[in-house]
Amino acid sequence: MPRFTSLIMAACVFLAACGRDDRVSRGAVLYSENCAICHGGDLRGGGGIGVVGLNKVPPDLTTLAVRSGGNFPRGKVLALLDDYAAGSQPGRLMRPFAHLTSQDSKRIKTEAGRARVPAPQAALLAYLEASQLP
Numbered sequence: 001m002p003r004f005t006s007l008i009m010a011a012c013v014f015l016a017a018c019g020r021d022d023r024v025s026r027g028a029v030l031y032s033e034n035c036a037i038c039h040g041g042d043l044r045g046g047g048g049i050g051v052v053g054l055n056k057v058p059p060d061l062t063t064l065a066v067r068s069g070g071n072f073p074r075g076k077v078l079a080l081l082d083d084y085a086a087g088s089q090p091g092r093l094m095r096p097f098a099h100l101t102s103q104d105s106k107r108i109k110t111e112a113g114r115a116r117v118p119a120p121q122a123a124l125l126a127y128l129e130a131s132q133l134p
């Protein structure tokens with residue numbers, strides 16, 4: 001299973017590089033458990049083959065900032081993660097990511113002001129932001 005191997009390797013490289021950044025490394029684990037099946041172990045998209053009901057090619061998640069004029073779109077990504085947590089994403093028919101919700105919340109600064117965000121979503125956001133191509 002080359003995809004699985006590359007996923008583990010990417011996670012290891014990432015964890016080694018960011019050992020002290022707990023939030024980012026928690027996000028990397030959440031990513032590999034919940035998102036890599038579609039967006040790929042390297043975040044470059046194009047996975048999800050065999051996911052029943054998937055009607056779009058999962059996009060590359062390393063170019064979110066580039067595609068938003070150079071600024072990582074935190075508010076947009078958080079809104080999407082909230083939709084995933086509620087299971088309301090058409091075309092991304094996995095189980096609802098209920099474990100992306102939590103009582104524990106973090107304060108995050110977004111383009112639309114400050115927001116309180118469940119800790120797992122804050123971790124995923126940090127991981128995605130740290131993974132953007134320049």
Ligand code: HEC
Pocket residue numbers: 031034035036037038039048051054055056057058059060061064077080084091092093094097124
């Ligand atoms: C079942 C496959 C699948 C899974 C699992 C999945 N996604 Fe997606 N994701 C998609 C598809 C398909 C799209 C594009 C949908 C569209 O264009 O309407 C998408 C879009 C996105 C986008 C917007 C990308 C852009 O270019 O605007 C982000 C961010 C994202 N996903 C993050 C995640 C994260 C984080 C997870 C894990 C919590 C995740 N996805 C899990 C299939 C998936």
